[in-house]
Amino acid sequence: MKRLTIAVSALALAACSSGPDYVRPATASTAAGPFVAANNPSVQALAPVPDDWWRLYNDPVLDSLIADALAHNTDVRAAVARLAQARAALREIKVDRLPQGGVNAGVTHGRDVTESDASTSFDAGLQVAYEVDLFGRVRRNVEAGRADVGAADADADAVRIAIVSDTARAYADAASAAERLAVGQRIVSLLDESLRLTKKQVDIGQTTRLDTARIAALRNQRQAELPTIAAERDSALFRLAVLTGRAPAELPVNAGARTSSLDLAHPIPVGDGAQLLARRPDVRAAERRLAGATARIGVATAELYPQVTLGGSVGSSAGSLGNLFSNPIGFLLGPLISWSFSDHARARARVAGAEAGTQEALAQFDGTVMRSLQETETALSAYANALRRREALKAARDEAEIAANIVRAQQREGQVDSLALLDAERTFAEAQAQVADINGQVADAQIDLFRALGGGWQASPRAG
Numbered sequence: 001m002k003r004l005t006i007a008v009s010a011l012a013l014a015a016c017s018s019g020p021d022y023v024r025p026a027t028a029s030t031a032a033g034p035f036v037a038a039n040n041p042s043v044q045a046l047a048p049v050p051d052d053w054w055r056l057y058n059d060p061v062l063d064s065l066i067a068d069a070l071a072h073n074t075d076v077r078a079a080v081a082r083l084a085q086a087r088a089a090l091r092e093i094k095v096d097r098l099p100q101g102g103v104n105a106g107v108t109h110g111r112d113v114t115e116s117d118a119s120t121s122f123d124a125g126l127q128v129a130y131e132v133d134l135f136g137r138v139r140r141n142v143e144a145g146r147a148d149v150g151a152a153d154a155d156a157d158a159v160r161i162a163i164v165s166d167t168a169r170a171y172a173d174a175a176s177a178a179e180r181l182a183v184g185q186r187i188v189s190l191l192d193e194s195l196r197l198t199k200k201q202v203d204i205g206q207t208t209r210l211d212t213a214r215i216a217a218l219r220n221q222r223q224a225e226l227p228t229i230a231a232e233r234d235s236a237l238f239r240l241a242v243l244t245g246r247a248p249a250e251l252p253v254n255a256g257a258r259t260s261s262l263d264l265a266h267p268i269p270v271g272d273g274a275q276l277l278a279r280r281p282d283v284r285a286a287e288r289r290l291a292g293a294t295a296r297i298g299v300a301t302a303e304l305y306p307q308v309t310l311g312g313s314v315g316s317s318a319g320s321l322g323n324l325f326s327n328p329i330g331f332l333l334g335p336l337i338s339w340s341f342s343d344h345a346r347a348r349a350r351v352a353g354a355e356a357g358t359q360e361a362l363a364q365f366d367g368t369v370m371r372s373l374q375e376t377e378t379a380l381s382a383y384a385n386a387l388r389r390r391e392a393l394k395a396a397r398d399e400a401e402i403a404a405n406i407v408r409a410q411q412r413e414g415q416v417d418s419l420a421l422l423d424a425e426r427t428f429a430e431a432q433a434q435v436a437d438i439n440g441q442v443a444d445a446q447i448d449l450f451r452a453l454g455g456g457w458q459a460s461p462r463a464g
Contacts, residue, residue, distance in 0.1 A: 019298020072245025
């Protein structure tokens with residue numbers, strides 16, 4: 001008995017060598033530090049990113065729409081279903097760690113060729129088998145299953161972040177279009193006033209019909225732009241409806257009530273590279289797939305060794321059902337060792353394939369890390385430059401407004417002709433439209449940055 005215990009202990013130690021133990025790849029110091037493009041006043045370089053980043057806009061309508069999207073969006077529902085499938089597969093894998101058993105019962109009726117009378121026999125039995133996981137096949141398989149659940153969980157988080165970002169963007173696009181529409185209508189109103197004043201001057205002979213025609217042409221051009229902007233707003237609202245799990249006709253009226261672009265009046269918290277890599281779901285998913293691929297090396301390696309199963313059965317047989325349990329009960333107990341030498345070449349090929357799969361998963365993980373850093377740096381740079389461009393366009397608009405007001409006063413007094421007024425009105429209209437456009441672009445850049453930063457879903461259940 002002592003020798004058997006020593007032998008089993010030795011085999012258990014050998015099990016530890018069934019494939020490599022997973023070690024999470026280390027993060028390079030250059031990847032973990034502050035972002036290169038975070039050196040600007042529009043962001044808080046080391047402040048942690050809030051989980052519900054969209055609440056920074058302080059817009060209850062947006063908060064409600066995102067809650068609806070997370071609850072009802074079809075892509076989110078599909079991702080949650082895939083996560084449930086992975087968890088069910090893990091539960092199935094874990095069953096291999098438990099004893100397997102079954103019962104059987106049967107009745108046989110027949111006649112031997114040497115006998116004239118028929119006979120009937122009744123049989124019943126119970127079998128139990130347990131795989132002794134000496135070489136870690138079951139353990140590594142469970143480890144791989146847990147990694148699969150972790151990857152599916154991170155994938156679901158990635159879908160949530162994408163849907164939240166798309167919902168915020170659709171809402172922002174609708175609001176930006178509404179702002180541009182309002183600006184366009186104000187421009188048309190101003191041009192209507194200039195046209196009215198010019199017509200008065202035509203009536204008293206201070207100018208000609210040509211001047212009114214030029215201003216009317218500019219006014220009609222601006223008026224013609226409004227239906228296109230209105231269509232863009234409608235398109236954003238229809239997109240918003242689908243993202244929140246609704247038909248377009250079911251979208252709440254308040255979803256399109258905002259008439260100014262989304263904006264943040266304070267710097268955006270962005271954290272650093274280490275926080276980003278811990279937070280981004282695509283990085284977490286790639287890391288979990290690497291862990292699963294590493295565990296599958298162990299599963300393949302265990303096939304090189306014998307499979308040991310402890311089994312037992314009890315049963316009884318009788319000529320009548322009444323005697324089935326009164327007859328002596330037989331039993332069998334013992335280990336079963338199976339080892340297919342002829343399959344070693346195939347098993348070694350599986351090990352080589354699993355090792356290559358791990359190298360692929362490692363390369364994909366490294367690539368995901370680099371892409372996440374690149375996307376974040378790009379989004380940071382784009383946001384900072386969009387803010388700079390907006391400041392310049394606002395300054396240009398303010399100067400154009402001053403110039404237009406001066407020219408209007410001079411034109412009323414007959415000091416300048418209508419061409420000067422037309423030029424001033426056109427410049428001011430273009431400056432106003434550019435500011436409205438850049439407001440929408442800044443909102444898009446903010447959402448792009450939050451999406452690159454990965455949101456926050458650390459509270460979601462992890463693999464068990």
